Amino acid sequence: MQFPDVPAIHEILPGYEITGWAGLFAPAGTPAAAVRRLARETAAAMRRPEMRRRIEELGSIPVAMDAEESARFYAAELLKYAELVRLSGARPE
Numbered sequence: 001m002q003f004p005d006v007p008a009i010h011e012i013l014p015g016y017e018i019t020g021w022a023g024l025f026a027p028a029g030t031p032a033a034a035v036r037r038l039a040r041e042t043a044a045a046m047r048r049p050e051m052r053r054r055i056e057e058l059g060s061i062p063v064a065m066d067a068e069e070s071a072r073f074y075a076a077e078l079l080k081y082a083e084l085v086r087l088s089g090a091r092p093e
Helices: 032-045 050-057 068-087
Strands: none
Touching: 032 050, 032 068
């Protein structure tokens, strides 16, 4: 099977950057103390050398953020992807 040539995103939108990431989310309304504890425990796990090593072996960079940093990051990602969809002309069906 042969696929048509599809240009790389940087060929269409110079300077555009997309990175994969994973995060932990809690349901809306989760008590702030619980969210802080989850963030604290996750950050502690991410500091463990064996955890960092394994994440890096899988090709990722371990980063831990508190709830406020995560919210800002997520909001920025949503805006970035919304703009990409807008530029693509894609429409929901």
